[in-house]
Amino acid sequence: MVLPRALTPPAAPDTPDPAPQAGGRVPALRRLDRILPAVVLVAIAAFALIGIGSPLLGQATFAATDEMVTTSPYSEVPEFAGVRPTNNYLDDTWDSALPNTLLFGEELRDGNIAPWNPYTAGGVPLGATPNYGLGSPLTVPFYALPGWFAPGIVKLLEIVVAIGGMYLFLRRLRLGAASSLLGGLVFASSAFMVVWTGWPQTRVAAFIPAVFWAVELIVQRRRVRDAAVLALAMAAMIFGGFPAVTGYTVATGAIYLAVRLFATYGREWRRILGGFALAAGGVAGGVLLTAVQLLPWVAFMSSAYVEGRAQQPDAHLSMASLVTSIAPWALGSTNPYGDVYWYLPVNLVESMSYLGAAALVLVVAAVAMARRGRAALPQGAWLFMVVATGGWLVLIYGGGFPLKVAQSLPYLFSDNFVGRSRCVLGFLLAVLAAVGLELLLRRREAVRARRWELAWALLVVGGVGVAALAALRGARRAAYLADRAAAGDGWPRTHELTREFAVGAVLVLLAAACAAALWWQGRREGGGRLRLVAAGLLPLLVAGQALAFVVPYWPRSDRDTFFPMTDAHDYLASHLGPDRFAGMYRSMTRSVESAFRLRSATGHAFVDRRYGELIRSPADRVNFSSTNVAVGGGLTAITSPTLDRMSVRYGITALDAPVPGTARPAPTTTGLTTLQPGASVTVPVPGTGPIRAVELTPMESREEWEATDRIEAVVTDESGAEVARTSRRLGRTTAGQPLYIPLAAESAPAGARLGVTITVRAAHAVPVQAAGEQAAVGAVGTADDGLKLAFVGAAAIYERTRALPRVRWAGTAVVEPDSTRRLDLLKGGTLTNDQVVLEQQPSAPGGGTADVRITEDGTDTTEVSVTARGSGYLVLADPIQSGWTATVDGAPATMLKADHAFVAVAVPDGTHTVRFRYTTPAGGAGGWLSLAAALGIAGVLVAGVVRDRRRRTGEAPLGSSGPVLPPSAS
Structure with a gap:
């Protein structure tokens, strides 16, 4: 029976075997097929186990807390004074991602799915949104293992998921096992997957191959269950946070889907539209599955303090950074104590472009062998990979008009630095590397190459050579300028660039020699041993250079550095109570104290817009980014009346800070x-x-x-x-x-x-x-000045004697609807402790006094007992104007916007219980949508399994009128 072209099953990925040799020996090619996958698996195991290293054995922690202890107050502790981290580019991991994850894990083990973190930056959503990747399946180790041990296991799972997804996708593209595994190794060791380790970003990017695998399943099989697989992959990405990575993946995957559908089915519009519908359903299913976090995230970000993120066409990576594709340390290291520190204007995390020398050779081979590549892959796949790779290279490193057009689109490029799309570029290059190895491994016919094939190959190789020279020229210019500006002895940056690039070039030549051996020996019956050695050396080159990249970069900190407490922390824990402190002058300015449940006015997080405006107002200027919240004006603002209203009871400075007085x-x-x-x-x-x-x-x-x-x-x-x-x-x-x-x-x-x-x-x-x-x-x-230097230990702690309690009573209200005048009023120091600033005239008369006592103060609930003598207002100095509700004696109460960023509730005379609770905006609807999507996806997958089982046993499915033919007959 002849099948339509669209339904023809993909060719087997196995390489054809030559005839057995004399003497009964296993043919060389068959031996290569058997041995090479094992060699690649060994390379993968070496990369993962050696790369992560001692944290997997419990001897260290895979967290950059060695950098944390070089900051105040840890830097004053004798046992940490000598710590010298090898990488100081991992700030966000220990000052935001880890503390929030640890807090959520502790709450979860206590039976509470904490949607809110009250301890950092006044208070921000925690489990309610995907910002910290708390819902990612790759974050689960934090909930079951000790916090210091979990990061290494998370990275191991990332590598397994990234390589496993790539293997499934490339096998679906008819590649052999060895090539598919090598593609996974190249992707897992590519720049984005290495340098963003510790952030949620890599937990998102690890699922990129799984998304493309699901898309390819839809193209080839067009089954509803394949859309369910796509939904699960999409949900894993969305739950991981950092939506830009998901956006880049969806945009690229949508074009891939279109190319594959049209190339496979021609003008069979029913099949094409069906494929689009299934993919759209899969994406929609992933969105619905994550609605429990996605809807609250949309609600919160609509009122979040987000500024300074607009992108311009000149905001792209320099061509000079391309030298790191084969020489990762050519432009400097992450170690501030070394001889040559990273010196490009764009930092290393955003600039690193590592792919690997051997992987680059394989990519060039895949692109140069156009005819063989097109024949080896399903229709349209090779062309898409090449064109998409070129397009992303232009956007990321060229910028200009193409990037300007992309930035005119909403969100994806307009608010995100284009360099972060290296996540998708790394995936595409890894696919081409796998294709290159596959083409070199397959036996080729003894036919003369066509002229256009030779011309194309020369054009590809020449183009790569020209790009390499341009990148090297730009890098040498940057090194020269950096050396001249340093005005030191010699030219260390220029010499280091030359040395590192030379090492990368030697590795390129060695990999090219292996590729040539595979190519020229592909038609010969002899030379099997040479092919085996050349093929086995390529994955070892990939893994070896990748280890030279990741070992100096990935953290391996002493376990004693994992969020220890100092005497400064102990003092705050004993004296702070329900109020806040503010970290100033390089001390406790991040979100680390979330791990110790100490309320801070500062931190590293997206915050409510009004709170951001309030905390910067003492100096009338923004001295922090959208996610790094500091007190405006630095140390001079420690006496600001605005901080009094924010319930900042203590100000913390490093011991080398200037002293007010x-x-x-x-x-x-x-x-x-x-x-x-x-x-x-x-x-x-x-x-x-x-x-x-x-x-x-x-x-x-x-x-x-x-x-x-x-x-x-x-x-x-x-x-x-x-x-x-x-x-x-x-x-x-x-x-x-x-x-x-x-x-x-x-x-x-x-x-x-x-x-x-x-x-x-x-x-x-x-x-x-x-x-x-x-x-x-x-x-x-x-x-x-309202200050008292109360404690000097690992840090200097000033008690702010005029600070108001975080939960307080206000008998009278001052109404000021204008935002600018309201902020001036709050920092002016003319308000009395009994006054609260409201935006509209209240209905309650006020004028009373009251005794206030906090009876419950959890992560997402605050309960207060009020004994009022006359009416007035209970003020809670938390930025909870969105997503929170209040009740008085169990009855819903109106929360008034108070002191610009906070809330107040009118309370009548008598004894009352006022309760504030975080309700997660749209979380109820999101939860029901997620539950419905989960049940629907589970039903689709179960129905598919049942259907397959019935087909295998010859049973007719419900509603059928006849027997089901076995697969061979259909």
Whole structure:
């Protein structure tokens, strides 16, 4: 029976075997087919196990917490003082992704699916949205394993999913097992999949091959269950967060679907439209399956503080970054303590373009052998891969008019840096690499190549050569400019570029030699051993160079660095209560404290727009990005009345920060003196007590003292009794610039004469300004600024004595509908503690007083007991104007917009219970949609399995009028 062309099953991916050799030996090609997949599997195992390394054995953690402990307050802890991370490009992983994941996992193990995180940046959605990838199937290890152990297992699962999906897709394209596995290895080791490790981004990108596999299933089989498979792959991507990766995949996959359908079915419009319908249903199914998070995400992002993300046509990657495709460290490393640090204007995470020397050779082979490539793959597949790869290369590295057109489209390119589409480019290149190996492995006929084939191959090779020269020229220009700007000895960046690129070029030549051996030996009966060696060497080259890339990049931190607590954390845990702190001047400014359940006004997260406007308002300027929320104005804003309204009870600074207060200059300096190691010097403190700091003026600059080098100060009163003590790292000293030593000496009596004993605990002396024969010591006294230096340990902690409670009573309301005037009013300091700023005239009269007591304060619920004497307003200083509801004694209550970013509820006279609860905007509808989609997808998959089983057993499905023919007969 002759089948229509569209229904013809794909050719078997196995390579044809030559006739057995004399003596009964296994033919060389058959031996190659058997051995090569095993070699590739060994290469994959080596890449995964060696690349991740000791974290899989529990000896370290696959998290960049070694970088975390170099920041304040950890940097002051002696056991962390000597830590030197090898990669400081992984900030977001430890300061946002990990703390939020750890918090959600803890809540989940306690039986709570926490939709809200109240601890960072005032409060932001947590499990309600996919921002942190908490719903991704690849995040599950965090919920079942210790937090320090889970990241390594997550990365291992990413590699398995990426390679497994690529294997399924390439086998569906009729490639052999070895080629399919190698394509997976190339994709898993490509730039995006390596440099974004630790972010949710790679958990999304790992499913790109699975999406294309599902699309190919729809093209070839056009079954409803294949649409269900696509829905599951899409849902896995959406649940992983970072929607740009999903968007790039859907856009590319849609074009691939169209090309394949039209190439396969010609003008059979019914089949073509059916394929489109199935794919659209699969995408819709994935969206519906994730509606439980997707709808709340849309609701939250519509009111989120998002600015400065617009893209321009010149916002693309430099051609120079293409040298990293074969030489990943040619443009510098991630190690700030090394000789050559990354020096392109666009950072390494966004610029790295690694593919691998051997993989590049295979890509060139696949593109150069156009006729064989088109014949080897299903119709239209080779052409799509080549054209799509070229298109993405133009957008990512060329920019210009094509990128301008793309940026005119909504969202995908207009709000996202185009360099992040390397996720799809890496996938396409990995497919071509697999195709290249497959074409080299297959035996070829002894026929003369056509002229156009030779011309095309020369054009491809020549084009790649020209692009390589252009990239190298741009890279050398960047290295030259960086070396000249550094004004150091020699030309380290230029020399490093030459050396690394030379290594990459040698690997290219070696891989090209292997490819040539496979090609020229493809027609010969002899030479089987040479083909086996050449074929086996290619995957080893891929894995070997990939390991040289990932081993220095992927983190392997000491387990002791995994979110430890310092004395500063302990102090906050004991004193903060339900209020907030604000990290300032390089100390506790991120979202790390979510892991310790300490409420922070600052953090690394998307925040509500009004909250972003409020926290930046003290300085009338934006000094943070959309996702890095800091206090406007830096340290000078620590006394702002705006922070009082935000319930910032404590301000945290690093020990080397300037100290707010009244300056007390040192006596007139007459020269310099030297503070000798181990020797103590006692001098009087200028003025009288109390004080917040003493200061010295070093006369010698030192970029970095040893990790253990410290300076100690002990303040005593006239009787010799100790008042305060501080020991801080010397860190960096600059000649002529003050060296502050903060001291919690505000308890010293006013008018008391104080002395300070200074001791240098270092290997070298410290030359400082002198007054007479003694060190010139200045001081910072107290001031009427609402601050009290309450604690000095690993950080300096200032108590903000004028801060209002996070949950408070306001008897009267001030109405101000204009946003600008409202922010000015809040930072002006004229409001009383009994007032709240509302946007519209309230119906309640107010004027009463009340006692307020918090009875419950969880992640997504706050309950307050109010005993009111007259009516008024209960104010909750949380940014919960969207997605939250309030009740008074169980009855729904109206939440009034208060103090610009917060809420208030009118409460009548008497004793009442006010309850605030996060309801997840559209989460109810989203949950029902997700449940319905899950049931529908499960039903489709089960029905497909039942149908296949009945066909295999010869049973007629329900509703049929006759027997079902076996597959061979149909």
